[in-house]
Amino acid sequence: MSPGAGPIPSGPMKWWGWGDPAKRNELGEDARGMLRDVLGPAESTEVPPIESVSLPSPRELPEALRSAVGADAIVTADAERLLRAGGKSYPDLVRARSGTFEVAPDAVVLPADSGQVAAVLDACARESVAVVPFGGGTSVVGGVDPYAGSHRAVIALDLTRMRDFTVDPVSLTARLGPGLRGPEAEALLSEHGMTLGHFPQSFEYATIGGFAATRSAGQASAGYGRFDDLVSAIEMVSPAGPLRTLETPHTAAGPALRELVVGSEGMLGVITVVSVRVRPAPRKTRYEGWIAEDFAAGAEIVRTLAQAGALPDVTRLSDPEETRISLAMSGTAGLKRSALDAYLRLRRRTGGCMLICGWEGEAEDLERRRSVSARILRSGGAVSLGAAPGKAWAHGRFEGPYLRDELISLGYLVETLETSHTWSRYEELYGAVHGALRSALESQGTPGIVMCHLSHAYRDGASLYYTFIAPSRPGGEIEHWRALKSAACEAIVATGGTITHHHAVGRDHAPYMPAEVGELGLDVLRALKERLDPAGIMNPGKLGL
């Protein structure tokens, strides 16, 4: 287990927010002051006591379910239903704080193996019960919202008991159960000296099945590959039966069924086995901060790195606003704002953009790769800030969602969204989304912070990841959020960017699927679903189907 700071949490997350119930990430007075300066007054909110939370009464479930998994594996306690009543998007967190859940699974069903999954799906298809496959519950796009659709009830099919693990040290592959959390998979692999290298911000709680179902990408995906690159074979149990792809490094036998299962977001069936490519765990890691003159200069550096095959394994360029705010808010970049300002004044620069670069591997090769990257960074006018900002980034790499809860408590709306485009159009996309969020904030009458970073760079383009913060509108949080989110999404699709680079579609991006894949593309997905899930029980209301 390489990344992250403290011990890995193992229990369930807070029912009302992100992560370890024992942990919070309090904002300092400086940061609060800065937010007040920029955003004006905000009305703080409280988390209601769990006893006051209201869930819909559980509906009766068919007897057949009990014979599928045994009575012990069906849980109907409110505390358990509550934990699977949604994911961790801003709207999810707002609903939790309201104390009223309009939807919740009627039961949590915990299959032990793929045979039990098949039996559950069979019973549910016959009895018209919707099924939401549930891993870590970390979706930020409404991907696990427990909608029954037209069915008589809905269950959360919790896969955390399915944690098989076998490793093939010769082929550097591993067969993983869908219920393994990121840290669990890494711990098992590290016993063999290996790593998967997949570290999204949700790493501590998200599961292998969820990574596959959503086409996850991690902070080090430039080095290790996105999760879809890591999947060598996959098995899914659909209501129509099992589907599996061969354990072979590549095949040219027709359209890639693997790529239909990856990204299927629980709409076609339940992912039961994921075979992944693994690597020897890096013996050395080195994370650094650099500062680029401005966002365009920084992006040009990242493009050059990517096209030269010299991309650090972690490469993340913040725009001026994100650079400034993140330094001010949490000191995660390891430099005090005053120190940075002084440094930049010294060099007669302002509006600089922070670049976090990280290399992982064997010492000698790492140093060589770093020196190739450093040459390109310097040619592009970037200045090294040394190891401190890199270390601070690595220390705080999974902290963002904790911070979000703090911001919500302080009375702020905070949301992230992400897209990607080719290098020739990323600047247009950057401007369009920025402009759309700015004018939506204005027409909503709220001040706001809009910040962005470029990450997940490729030879042909990169992703853009936005964070926006505004004073929340008590009682109208969701409408407020929707106005801002829609403005950004519409700007993305108008510019030809993708509606999601790695958060998936879920409920929130469903309206934009026609722009993404076209009406015929959606029809093709519908045809797939009709074949694999003829009763339409799988994860209703997601993906726009």
Place this chain on the structure above:
Amino acid sequence: MSPGAGPIPSGPMKWWGWGDPAKRNELGEDARGMLRDVLGPAESTEVPPIESVSLPSPRELPEALRSAVGADAIVTADAERLLRAGGKSYPDLVRARSGTFEVAPDAVVLPADSGQVAAVLDACARESVAVVPFGGGTSVVGGVDPYAGSHRAVIALDLTRMRDFTVDPVSLTARLGPGLRGPEAEALLSEHGMTLGHFPQSFEYATIGGFAATRSAGQASAGYGRFDDLVSAIEMVSPAGPLRTLETPHTAAGPALRELVVGSEGMLGVITVVSVRVRPAPRKTRYEGWIAEDFAAGAEIVRTLAQAGALPDVTRLSDPEETRISLAMSGTAGLKRSALDAYLRLRRRTGGCMLICGWEGEAEDLERRRSVSARILRSGGAVSLGAAPGKAWAHGRFEGPYLRDELISLGYLVETLETSHTWSRYEELYGAVHGALRSALESQGTPGIVMCHLSHAYRDGASLYYTFIAPSRPGGEIEHWRALKSAACEAIVATGGTITHHHAVGRDHAPYMPAEVGELGLDVLRALKERLDPAGIMNPGKLGL
């Protein structure tokens, strides 16, 4: 334009065999003698005069086709129908030499753009005419055989007029028409200092559309990526309408429709635009020969190279038989057999295996990468044979199919087939296919040569590429071929290897699709086809649908 020896041919191929009608690749007397020694006598065959060739009479085509493309773009001359009557598999070549074609397209239709493609498909769907998309006609698996299926006629939809080309030098991408041949695309890219880096053996004649439709892999795919890795976006016109994926480096928006179009082998529609990732053309190339102690030792070296990220851009390991035969047959390895023998005797080795390694890129980086690879090669016990075998390989890299025609003329059956597996099972696969071919040759009562090379190595496995040669059975060539081919295919599926790593499925591998993707997998492909091609006009009889 980097690779290959002489000028690039631009006209149609020989109607009866491979490549430039003005060119042949005659075998020397030494090589013929060696074949006689190993395989016994063979009965040479002749190519019949074109005047004596018999094609089925063309069926009447609906008037609507003429309004779709204009009368000029519909060709019914026998000489043109003949050129699209099949691909270039061994059975195709045997049928050509028989002088009798049982199937041929009723017309060759040449659309100018995607609008005309849509109009053709529309007319054909209404009038029940089957459509075989036709690019270079280089399929070796029966992928373009003009079957009408249950329809009243069949056309070859020749895409060679669709040769659009635009390049995005910032994003290093290019939008290519499906009708561009490999060398044409490379010539256009080289005007911008770029390369696609895709060089399969069929390179001189195969087209961009065909590369995408078949999931092609090239000789330098270790360095540049397989063709499916190179495709960033794709457009297809299906009978149900157009399908296009976004021009973005990556998306997490659901199942990957791009990966359904790539590999669709003309079964779902016609690929009309392929956006690809390109690279700066390498300024330097270096190809070398090495000799490994035996196949297992060589494979272990290639695995180490792949897993260390130190794979040469071209990496190809011949087994002892291929090493011996290819040296004897053509001297393509640039060393006389006697010289090699002397060399190996000197080092007390026998049964060595030739490894061709090629690096492409900038001088300094190339030398560094070469020295990393060389260290691993030497640690694995390989001995350098210097540049001569590498240069000879590069010189002859597209010559194999010419040689095949010579062998057929001399009276030999010659066929290739390919598969892949993980490193932990490749040796089992190698033995199983080898054994199956050996016993099939024995039960057929024919002596034979069975040889293999390992190429397209990955971190998790590699492909195996077999060539087998036997005296052909006059009048019973196809049955003889089928017995050998089936034995190999059955051994592959029994070992869990893929039925094709890069030749695609076509007609020949269709029976093995249930083993490859399962009955439900096939059903999913059928559902896709029913949605996109409800009249079932697209390329009947391929992919097992």
